[in-house]
Amino acid sequence: MATYAHARPALTVDCVVLGYDDAGLKVALIRRGLAPYLGRWALPGGFVHVDESVDDAARRELAEEAGLSRVWLEQLYTFGAVGRDPRERVVTVAYWALVRLADHRVQAATDASEAAWHALDELPRLAFDHAAIVAAARERLRSKVRWQPIGFELLPRKFTLGQLQRLYEMALGRALDKRNFRKKVLALGILDELDEHERNVAHRAARLYRFDETAYRQRLRDGFSFEL
Amino acid sequence: MATYAHARPALTVDCVVLGYDDAGLKVALIRRGLAPYLGRWALPGGFVHVDESVDDAARRELAEEAGLSRVWLEQLYTFGAVGRDPRERVVTVAYWALVRLADHRVQAATDASEAAWHALDELPRLAFDHAAIVAAARERLRSKVRWQPIGFELLPRKFTLGQLQRLYEMALGRALDKRNFRKKVLALGILDELDEHERNVAHRAARLYRFDETAYRQRLRDGFSFEL
DNA sequence: CCAAAAGTGTTCACGGTACACCCATGC
DNA sequence: GCATGGGTGTACCGTGAACACTTTTGG
Numbered sequence: 248m249a250t251y252a253h254a255r256p257a258l259t260v261d262c263v264v265l266g267y268d269d270a271g272l273k274v275a276l277i278r279r280g281l282a283p284y285l286g287r288w289a290l291p292g293g294f295v296h297v298d299e300s301v302d303d304a305a306r307r308e309l310a311e312e313a314g315l316s317r318v319w320l321e322q323l324y325t326f327g328a329v330g331r332d333p334r335e336r337v338v339t340v341a342y343w344a345l346v347r348l349a350d351h352r353v354q355a356a357t358d359a360s361e362a363a364w365h366a367l368d369e370l371p372r373l374a375f376d377h378a379a380i381v382a383a384a385r386e387r388l389r390s391k392v393r394w395q396p397i398g399f400e401l402l403p404r405k406f407t408l409g410q411l412q413r414l415y416e417m418a419l420g421r422a423l424d425k426r427n428f429r430k431k432v433l434a435l436g437i438l439d440e441l442d443e444h445e446r447n448v449a450h451r452a453a454r455l456y457r458f459d460e461t462a463y464r465q466r467l468r469d470g471f472s473f474e475l
Numbered sequence: 476m477a478t479y480a481h482a483r484p485a486l487t488v489d490c491v492v493l494g495y496d497d498a499g500l501k502v503a504l505i506r507r508g509l510a511p512y513l514g515r516w517a518l519p520g521g522f523v524h525v526d527e528s529v530d531d532a533a534r535r536e537l538a539e540e541a542g543l544s545r546v547w548l549e550q551l552y553t554f555g556a557v558g559r560d561p562r563e564r565v566v567t568v569a570y571w572a573l574v575r576l577a578d579h580r581v582q583a584a585t586d587a588s589e590a591a592w593h594a595l596d597e598l599p600r601l602a603f604d605h606a607a608i609v610a611a612a613r614e615r616l617r618s619k620v621r622w623q624p625i626g627f628e629l630l631p632r633k634f635t636l637g638q639l640q641r642l643y644e645m646a647l648g649r650a651l652d653k654r655n656f657r658k659k660v661l662a663l664g665i666l667d668e669l670d671e672h673e674r675n676v677a678h679r680a681a682r683l684y685r686f687d688e689t690a691y692r693q694r695l696r697d698g699f700s701f702e703l
Numbered sequence: 704c705c706a707a708a709a710g711t712g713t714t715c716a717c718g719g720t721a722c723a724c725c726c727a728t729g730c
Numbered sequence: 731g732c733a734t735g736g737g738t739g740t741a742c743c744g745t746g747a748a749c750a751c752t753t754t755t756g757g
Contacts, residue, residue, distance in 0.1 A: 254525045256486050258566055297482045297564045301555025325553045325568045327529025336525045338486055340553045340566075409708070426711070427747065450707040451754035637735070654738070655720065678734040679727035 256336040260305040261292030263384035266348035267401040273364035284374035305342040319400045320344040331376045343384040345400035392418045399458035407453035437463040484564040488533040489520030491612035494576035495629040501592035512602035533570040547628040548572040559604045571612040573628035620646045624701050627686035635681035665691040
């Protein structure tokens with residue numbers, strides 16, 4: 248393990264930013280303004296600087312390239328195949344993030360020519376191996392959603408149980424029984440029932456709820472299972 | 476994302492190799508023959524070459540530094556804090572591996588002055604942030620063992636249900652009920668019951684079993700849950 | 704009054720858990 | 731014969747899954 252003087256792989260981060268609205272799950276993509284894959288859609292990301300942690304690099308790129316900050320962010324997987332970038336050897340640490348679509352407009356910045364949300368199940372062809380990275384994030388969402396009440400990161404602060412259920416159905420890729428879902432989710436004891444209802448809907452207005460983070464942390468400490 | 480000409484972080488892999496025998500879980504460590512942390516125990520690992528995938532680098536280091544090959548190996552997490560190596564900026568992709576202790580003698584090789592198995596719950600002080608990496612592997616084992624019948628990678632090819640149960644108890648950190656354990660594990664239908672028994676034991680000789688990988692794959696395809 | 708989603712309980716089957724005694728073997 | 735782990739079955743309980751109708755609101 249002598250000092251390393253040879254060519255080294257470059258190191259980047261790439262972020263799979265997932266958002267949700269009533270139409271479904273979306274990913275934030277950026278249209279590349281440079282070769283290779285000029286004009287293709289790609290994940291926001293970029294090189295890791297020597298003086299920042301990899302986590303910080305992910306947050307920075309998210310802010311610079313997509314104009315997003317203060318989002319929930321977690322490391323996903325490191326993609327290190329040899330040919331994944333045609334220019335040179337690049338290893339990328341992929342992250343995934345969840346944001347409230349209502350709160351965030353993605354905006355292109357720096358060297359990205361365009362940024363936009365894309366529906367998760369009708370993605371365009373992506374640059375590099377980014378399709379595989381998105382697939383990994385999707386898989387992680389599917390498994391994580393069963394153990395941690397992640398959904399609240401994606402919904403507006405006040406939401407209906409119907410919205411929450413539709414989100415879970417999207418994430419899990421299957422229909423859930425309405426009564427069982429409400430029963431379980433309310434039994435978790437991490438929702439504040441508000442004295443507010445939807446407005447201007449063409450059907451009975453649903454009650455609004457809010458995620459009770461304090462109760463959630465308490466339950467976590469008590470060793471609680473959030474399986475849905 | 477122009478061509479990158481500045482200083483770049485170096486990229487390494489580190490492997491948490493877990494082994495098991497009747498005395499408990501062990502991790503393979505190497506005594507460092509170079510500064511920094513000269514003489515300290517550390518995980519086997521090293522730099523990723525430009526012409527090999529990160530996975531390949533992990534396998535190579537495992538072979539070179541610990542003399543291990545053909546082991547079960549999986550990516551664990553990427554550690555990218557800024558100060559984790561005092562010499563220069565180094566990001567490491569951590570892997571974890573499971574081996575049959577009976578089959579593998581670790582042997583020091585290349586630039587490691589010594590290699591040995593250490594009991595997982597009485598580790599010496601480790602170099603760099605390797606203690607955190609081992610802790611992450613341990614946590615991963617604990618959660619993974621519940622979903623995938625991982626234990627078989629760690630046991631000899633023929634084993635008793637008692638051995639399997641003790642392994643699970645080590646991994647999960649709690650005692651399991653013998654009858655329930657046997658019932659569940661046999662119900663999985665992935666064990667071959669052999670017409671062989673232990674020999675030379677000071678008690679009733681236990682029947683030996685073998686992991687039936689074919690049946691396992693079949694169950695996986697059928698969407699089977701291996702929760703214990 | 705019609706469409707569309709909200710809201711609400713009960714029953715059944717299965718799996719998890721708790722629990723105690725006899726058996727085979729080596730010393 | 732004794733110490734040590736191997737081996738076996740049953741009863742209870744809680745949770746997950748299935749399932750249908752009434753209510754409210756806007757158009």
